[in-house]
Amino acid sequence: MRLSIYRYDPDRDAAPRMQDYQVALEPSDRMLLDALVRLKEQDDSVSFRRSCREGVCGSDAMNINGKNGLACITKLAELPDHVTLRPLPGLPVIRDLIVDMTQFFRQYESIKPYLINDTAPPERERLQSPEEREHLNGLYECILCACCSTACPSFWWNPDKFVGPAGLLQAYRFIADTRDQATSERLDSLEDPYRLFRCHSIMNCVDACPKGLNPTHAIGKIKEMMVRRSV
Amino acid sequence: MAVTIRKFDAIVVGAGGSGLRAALELARANLRVAVLTKVFPTRSHTVAAQGGIAAPLANSSEDNWHWHMYDTVKGSDYLGDQDAIEYMCRRANEVVVELEHMGMPFDRLDNGKIYQRPFGGHTQEYGSAKMAMRACAAADRTGHAMLHTLYQQNLRASTQFFVEWMALDLIRDPQDGAVLGVTALEMETGEVSIFQAKATLFATGGSGRMFFSSTNAFINTGDGLGMSARAGIPLEDMEFYQFHPTGVYGAGVLITEGVRGEGGYLLNKDGERFMERYAPNAKDLASRDVVSRAMTTEIKEGRGCGKDADHVLLKLDHLGPEVINLRLPGIREISIKFANTDPIREPIPVVPTAHYQMGGIPANFMGHVVAPEGASAESTVPGFYAAGECACVSVHGGNRLGCNSLLDLLVFGKSSGEQMIRDIGSLPKPHRNLPKEAGERSFARLARLDGASSGERVADVLTDLRRTMQAHCGVFRFPEMLIEGVAKVKQIAERAGRTYIADKSKVFNTARVEALELDNLVEAALATIVSAEARKESRGAQSRADFPDRDDGKWMKHTLWYKEGNRLDYKPVHLKPMSVDSFQPKVRTY
Ligand SMILES: Cc1cc2nc3c(=O)[nH]c(=O)nc-3n(C[C@H](O)[C@H](O)[C@H](O)COP(=O)(O)OP(=O)(O)OC[C@H]3O[C@@H](n4cnc5c(N)ncnc54)[C@H](O)[C@@H]3O)c2cc1C
Ligand code: SF4
Ligand code: SF4
Ligand code: FES
Numbered sequence: 001m002r003l004s005i006y007r008y009d010p011d012r013d014a015a016p017r018m019q020d021y022q023v024a025l026e027p028s029d030r031m032l033l034d035a036l037v038r039l040k041e042q043d044d045s046v047s048f049r050r051s052c053r054e055g056v057c058g059s060d061a062m063n064i065n066g067k068n069g070l071a072c073i074t075k076l077a078e079l080p081d082h083v084t085l086r087p088l089p090g091l092p093v094i095r096d097l098i099v100d101m102t103q104f105f106r107q108y109e110s111i112k113p114y115l116i117n118d119t120a121p122p123e124r125e126r127l128q129s130p131e132e133r134e135h136l137n138g139l140y141e142c143i144l145c146a147c148c149s150t151a152c153p154s155f156w157w158n159p160d161k162f163v164g165p166a167g168l169l170q171a172y173r174f175i176a177d178t179r180d181q182a183t184s185e186r187l188d189s190l191e192d193p194y195r196l197f198r199c200h201s202i203m204n205c206v207d208a209c210p211k212g213l214n215p216t217h218a219i220g221k222i223k224e225m226m227v228r229r230s231v
Numbered sequence: 232m233a234v235t236i237r238k239f240d241a242i243v244v245g246a247g248g249s250g251l252r253a254a255l256e257l258a259r260a261n262l263r264v265a266v267l268t269k270v271f272p273t274r275s276h277t278v279a280a281q282g283g284i285a286a287p288l289a290n291s292s293e294d295n296w297h298w299h300m301y302d303t304v305k306g307s308d309y310l311g312d313q314d315a316i317e318y319m320c321r322r323a324n325e326v327v328v329e330l331e332h333m334g335m336p337f338d339r340l341d342n343g344k345i346y347q348r349p350f351g352g353h354t355q356e357y358g359s360a361k362m363a364m365r366a367c368a369a370a371d372r373t374g375h376a377m378l379h380t381l382y383q384q385n386l387r388a389s390t391q392f393f394v395e396w397m398a399l400d401l402i403r404d405p406q407d408g409a410v411l412g413v414t415a416l417e418m419e420t421g422e423v424s425i426f427q428a429k430a431t432l433f434a435t436g437g438s439g440r441m442f443f444s445s446t447n448a449f450i451n452t453g454d455g456l457g458m459s460a461r462a463g464i465p466l467e468d469m470e471f472y473q474f475h476p477t478g479v480y481g482a483g484v485l486i487t488e489g490v491r492g493e494g495g496y497l498l499n500k501d502g503e504r505f506m507e508r509y510a511p512n513a514k515d516l517a518s519r520d521v522v523s524r525a526m527t528t529e530i531k532e533g534r535g536c537g538k539d540a541d542h543v544l545l546k547l548d549h550l551g552p553e554v555i556n557l558r559l560p561g562i563r564e565i566s567i568k569f570a571n572t573d574p575i576r577e578p579i580p581v582v583p584t585a586h587y588q589m590g591g592i593p594a595n596f597m598g599h600v601v602a603p604e605g606a607s608a609e610s611t612v613p614g615f616y617a618a619g620e621c622a623c624v625s626v627h628g629g630n631r632l633g634c635n636s637l638l639d640l641l642v643f644g645k646s647s648g649e650q651m652i653r654d655i656g657s658l659p660k661p662h663r664n665l666p667k668e669a670g671e672r673s674f675a676r677l678a679r680l681d682g683a684s685s686g687e688r689v690a691d692v693l694t695d696l697r698r699t700m701q702a703h704c705g706v707f708r709f710p711e712m713l714i715e716g717v718a719k720v721k722q723i724a725e726r727a728g729r730t731y732i733a734d735k736s737k738v739f740n741t742a743r744v745e746a747l748e749l750d751n752l753v754e755a756a757l758a759t760i761v762s763a764e765a766r767k768e769s770r771g772a773q774s775r776a777d778f779p780d781r782d783d784g785k786w787m788k789h790t791l792w793y794k795e796g797n798r799l800d801y802k803p804v805h806l807k808p809m810s811v812d813s814f815q816p817k818v819r820t821y
Binding site for chain 1: 270271273274275276278279288328331332333334336337338339340341342343344345369372375376379380383384386387419448449450481482484561564565568569688689690732733734736737738739740741742745
């Protein structure tokens, strides 16, 4: 197959460039990540992150023929013979397909992504009904890959001010948890022209999420709660 | 070489479940802690754990820590240390409930309590045919849910992380062998620093990449083992490597035992539920070593499935779409992606796949690393701690029970954190001086790689290592194959000393990282195959064609492998628990 890859090594290159490769695949190569590993045997300077190779760790998000996704669960059979790979859009590039995710994680941290419940814990588990637990489905599974936020125009323009879909999905994950007691504090911190309200429901994030999660829906829920508490 | 020295009270190498649990304890005690990790914390391989975490909460079936302890001792094929096992099982409910309080999104029962499912080897009443419901689960994403929860709590506790920093080597005091810290490479810049600490915890995870077909992530290269071995610390019981019965055929990705816990079962090409023949009581929920051997036997005797008759089938469509979508959604996703099979309609093709390292850095249940010294078989190495899959405590002995690893991470992550706090409190305020030669081993390794203009390709050496281990040290082990395998792995280890990388960049040089990882993986593999060749019996995951039985008279002992000269030593198993009577070795059937 033919791979065109965005190359940039600040140690050597004055500017980024695209480099073309012909990669000979083995029959056992099924996913795009297999092809990249094969390519790295050919040219060990091609740089990308990877770990779990099964779509759960969130390491190998990249822009694949113009669409964000995880290389390890992108089937070669479903790709054309010529594939163009670029780093996730909008984040500073460290090298080749490796981006600096500091901004992305800073926004995640800004929503206080941890359960807040300061009452003395009971001897045993806190109780939660299966129905209440069900509300966390579609939220807690996020792997922090950043495919969504780096597909979101609002995040591109304001990565320092707009929380972005991944962070907002997690904000709602804690709001939706019946064990969490900080709902109003969480809503307060999003009551701001940028942090939440820069989302214009363009739905790019939903399209981009390789785990089939729906940040727009969660954002809608938060907006609804804002409206409800203001009346 | 100018090198930055960074001083901390404690350093934790590894941000998987065990490292994060320890870090939380240390950060809450307001110590100066640095957590180093090769990958962003939530990308550690704990994220891939699926089925559950064991605790006798008794939410769905009668259960207690005595039964859990019995199952663990029996599962270990009597090689586990019974004091450590008692310690783990007695603290299980505490650490799991604590995890729930931290926000872990466990599945729930109708009464609001944590959902628990049956798992292989979990029984009631000391091995009766009644299964215990002991595996606490968040669907089939328990590890993901747990790792994220622990990371989130560390954010709350303001733990200091050094993300994408790779520890390279231990620094020891030449006087008494005390560990004084590590050298580490910052991937983004290529800079090397010395991290100096009064207490150093290794929580670096497993070494599953040494096998060709593995459920493990690319980063599971046994770094903690390699660093320890190079610094003269032995590795314990490395021959006991667990093959999980159900890896996706051709891909290696895991299908949790939870599938069988929910009622799935294995079929051979005749459509026979063959586990009924091998384990009449527990059937498909027998211990992993037992099921993996049964599958391998079926395939060897010509009852495998597919055109090459080289795998078996895992059937679960009879569970119905509701159960599959609610309890096993991740499995369905994996199966569709990696096996082109929707388990709601068809069975999943599976084969035994390398999964978990029972052995590791010898440690006790307070996290202290222990090694023979003078007359003592278990003298503590001052300043050095290990927990999680890289450690051998040894609670898993010859074979780990499903869900006991996540438990081990929490119990021993916590206990080593507690012990480090106590030990640091009793030490003088200033750090010990670093020896003059601190860091030299790492500088030499890096200088060799940077200087080499030709040599062995890392990918070639790695592939040969993985193929050799797979062929020579698998589910069934044969004497000639083992002897030949030892010779081959020794040769491969030499080649690993002559690797060459074309990429000499300072910036995020992943070729360099892979070369450094290979140095570690070859130590882990040598330890595994040398120890396996020497152990002339079958026990747990070690199954030898020439010695098919367990031999308690000669081999009820732990192996210790030393890098220097590939030397082996042995030490006794702790047969005496802390408070209850010993479980005496019996013939192990399920
Ligand atoms: C697919 C799969 C499913 C599993 N399911 C279950 C289950 O359901 N129940 C169960 O009990 N067990 C399960 N296990 C086993 C269990 O998940 C692992 O044993 C456990 O998660 C290991 O945790 P750890 O903290 O020891 O290491 P890991 O989570 O592997 O973390 C290792 C950490 O060390 C860091 N590290 C390594 N080397 C270096 C270095 N040189 N420098 C800096 N950092 C370094 C890494 O970055 C990482 O942060 C499963 C395992 C697999 C592979
Ligand atoms: S829906 Fe909102 S968050 Fe999602 S891409 Fe559009 S603007 Fe961004
Ligand atoms: S919501 Fe989806 S795309 Fe966004 S970070 Fe989470 S898993 Fe990735
Ligand atoms: S390698 Fe982990 S998500 Fe792709």
